[in-house]
Amino acid sequence: MEDPSKKNLSFFESVQSNFDKAAKLTRFDDGILEQIKTCDSILKIKFPVKIAGKLEVIEAYRVQHSHHQSPCKGGIRFSMEVDQEEVMALAALMTYKCAIVNVPFGGGKGGVKIDSKKYAVEDLEKITRRYTAELCKKNFIGPGIDVPAPDYGTSSREMSWIMDTYASLNPNDIDAQACVTGKPISQGGVNGRTEATGLGVFFGVREACSFKEDMDKLGLTTGIEGKRVIVQGLGNVGYHTAKYFEEAGAILVGLIEYDGAIYNEQGLDLNAVQAHRQITGGILNFPEAVNYVNPAEGLELPCDILIPAALESVVHKENADKIQAKIIGEAANGPLTAEADVILNRKGVLVIPDIYLNAGGVTVSYFEWLKNLSHVKYGRLEKRFSENMYQELIGIIETTTGRKVSELERKTVLRGPEEVDLVHSGLEDTMIDSYNELREIYNTVEGVEDLRTAAFYCAINKVGITYEQRGIFP
Structure with a gap:
């Protein structure tokens, strides 16, 4: 088989190539695989x-x-x-x-x-x-x-x-x-849809960073706090991804937009950059940051985590070897070419693939679809009930302990779930469970050499089982 790192593949060919790589590791016959692929x-x-x-x-x-x-x-x-x-x-x-x-x-x-x-x-x-x-x-x-x-x-x-x-x-x-x-x-619409993809990216990378043995291989500690992050693209997905990383204690050392890149190893204030961008029309010349007029240079700067959140094929065979990040989280669709994948895997970079990592949008879209079909807003049936139950619980605690709960504590405990709380909770659960499923495949299935192959293997297996169980419609 020809080495993909030596070829120039289109976006469509890259998707097909990744499919073929995983498909040969599954148990399905050629007919079912062709039906899944087409x-x-x-x-x-x-x-x-x-x-x-x-x-x-x-x-x-x-x-x-x-x-x-x-x-x-x-x-x-x-x-x-x-x-x-x-x-x-x-x-x-x-x-x-x-x-x-x-x-x-x-x-x-x-x-x-x-x-x-x-x-x-x-x-x-x-x-x-x-x-x-x-x-x-x-x-x-x-x-x-x-x-x-x-x-x-x-x-x-x-x-x-x-x-x-x-x-x-x-x-x-x-x-x-x-x-x-x-x-x-x-x-x-559903509350939480706007930030869903960016929040899903954050949840996915956070889960990847929670496994000590995986981080040890990369020479990193567990957790998000203190990790140096570069985000490419400050659209809806990139902005919310950067926001959640910053709130979790990561250091935003680099930001990349169409007009160039800025870098500061001490960290950039996301809201200050956004304010500067509104005034000047771009991110360049932000105080105390180094400018890079060529946006592509920003991808190659020192960091622990790189988040391409804008365009397709920004990391390719010409620049993949120059990437210094130890973790790449694909927030955009297809930001790495198949050729770049091969190079980065050889370098030992942990690539968290797009078909898992940016699924926050479709997950919350699913919640919106269910809301529309049920004609009931999330939280409407349980919010008041939960608040009343918590009120009773506080009364029991106060009676048992003889201690009066403070107003702040009371407010915190009594708040029943709003729609956005339930949506975020469902998204978090989805991203955590799905990452663990991919990691299990990566660690146990022979021939699966990276998380992207694990993700395609996982998808092919689930779709293939559906076709097998359905049989042929007469």
Whole structure:
């Protein structure tokens, strides 16, 4: 087999290469493996939209990678880089991601080939609503069919347009809110969705750092506190990842954005950097930090943990050997190429793969979908009951001990769980359990040489068992 570190693979080819590497270690026959690997349904559409009095023809996609579970699930991105191969790769990753974190969805992904910055809000709304109408016509959207979410270039605003369009075209669907996730709270969204991916990244890396034998191999102590962290990308995912690391006592030594990188071995104040960025339009020239005009240089600076949270393929065969981090947490989709993977594994770097680590978004999307289907806000049924029970408990403690509980202690104990508390708790439990499952595979399955292979092995095994048990539909 040719060494992947000697080849130039596309993003799609990298995903397929990682799949093949893990697939040969499983017990499934070639037929089932081919069914898992292939995209089930691919929709490519072109539709006209009138913009500023002229018709524009918009190119768009929706890929349903796997129907082993229903509905399919995956974001919609607005980008000029959108093409069929990219959407197929991202849809495949969604299948594997959902399987790893035990979320019962098949993978899907969508893309609209536009530069959203060039359009007025009302024109973006036209494009989004027309795209949704096309998905409805082709039966590529619905609470039990295919459930989109935000991705690059989209947000809760676009999701509310999608939901409204779907609901207007399906007026008798009582579960219409569940046709899309990542919505505004007022439109059926869930508290905790905004920070979900970044918080999931933090939980995943924190769990990886909790095993003494693993950290000993890297020459690191356990825990997050005191570890030097570089985060690439200060979008939603990167910002929240950096925020949670900083709050846990890590030292943010480096931050990387499109305009360059800044570095200070004593640490950077995230909120101060954000304030500087708002005033100046970029992160460069932040007080007491060293500037690097080429953002790629920031990836190669000294640190313990590197978090690529922006673009695909930023670590490749040309720079992989220069990376000084001992742990790389893939917050973005596909930030390491297959060639870089080989090089970094040979160096002994612990790479925590994207198909596990950035699954916080789809996990909390699952919680939102369940909320929409149940028509009940999380915490509504138990919050007051919990508070009353805690009140009784405090009364028993005070009577038994003869000590009056302070007002601060009373407030802390009496607080029943809000929706965001339950969402964060569910996400934390998911990320911890899933990491331990991958680590067990890595340590026990012969031929599994890294966590990425363990993650693909885990996903293939779960999807393959589903196909085996289902059999062939007559």
